[in-house]
Amino acid sequence: MALIVQKYGGTSVGSTERISHVADKVIAARREGHDLVVVVSAMSGETNRLVALAKSLADPPNPREFDVILATGEQVTIGLLCIALEQKGCPARSYTGAQVRILTDNAYNKARILEIDDQAIRHDLAQGRVVVVAGFQGVDAEGNITTLGRGGSDTTAVALATALKADECQIYTDVDGVYTTDPRIVPRARRLDRLSFEEMLEMASLGSKVLQIRSVEFASKYNVPIRVLSSFEDGPGTLIVPEDSIMEQALISGIAFNKDEAKITxxxxxxxxxxxxxxxxxxxxxxxxxxxxxxxxxxDGSSTDFTFTVHRNDFKRAMALVQEKAQELEARQVVGDDRIVKISLVGVGMRSHAGIATQMFQALASEGINIQMISTSEIKISVVVDEKYLELGVRVLHDAFRLEEAA
Structure with missing residues (x-):
């Protein structure tokens, strides 16, 4: 018997029919003898609806009241899932973040978890119940409702798995694991059986939307194994573990990309x-x-050029700020480009292999793709290119490193 924390995202609980399907998956895991704590997000589209309601009255809304509103989405889901479980003969009990007492700091809309009181959860598990917890939310020391930011339910699940010393944290989503790259761009992309925390952190920070980066940081810090699974089909998913748990280190594990880049020089x-x-x-x-x-x-010994990238949504504001500062510094000119993308190779195998960057640059050059900026770390190489080359660049790199083949 294992203690497992499962998390289901918004699309997984997007309707009462899908919630009923989630209940069946939970019951199936119970029949295998596991104790289950289930973390759920708001139903798909609900958080956006609540945001729109609040912003129709004030933009930006009062942060404290905004969190009070946003936290209601998950409260609906936990109640519905418990009703579905009870209806199918499975004892269950729901908890909001405040009821569990997921203690956070007081940074509204982007709070960080400080402590979790797991006493009530452990009591219910001992009584044979499935415990269903609202993701994305907590409470500060003064009892104010707080939210953890977009994707915060992943962090809730990993934090609960840490506090409960769970055997595994399973993240159910609309994909059946982490792939070598986006299958919509490269149909031959391969699902990865295992990834290291460090690789997943890089991929999450570089544009992969499978897991929220804070949840991976949490799991890495406390060595909580994460498994990414599909809510809609059976399969082994992708297991994310410490690097020393992986026997064969792939040279390149995946290609991440970010379309939301802009450049200022x-x-x-x-x-x-x-x-x-x-x-x-x-x-x-x-x-x-x-x-x-x-x-x-x-x-000439007296002047230079300085370039950096920001999120595309911040481009106009950043340009205005930098133009004003450039006048003060008597710089010659400020130019910007909000039609760029970042493509990144990620793999712990880079540490022990030379020539990866050369192979990457050669592959891109063979297709006439000009590299505008380069950034590297121990297990990552990122390049900035014109956005029109995004799909071509990802495909040519996927082919060049033969990522469709298992290591």
């Missing part, structure tokens, strides 16, 4: 200490996240 900026801080300071102080950064060597 400050031309002819004075080449002196503190310039990078002055340019990026105005951006970061406005809560705009900077990704890749490149500073060229000064050709």
């Amino acid at each position: 400050v031309l002819g900026v004075p080449d002196r200490p503190g310039i990078a801080h002055q340019i990026l300071g105005v951006v970061s102080s406005s809560n705009i996240e900077v990704d890749m950064i490149i500073q060229n060597i000064a050709h």
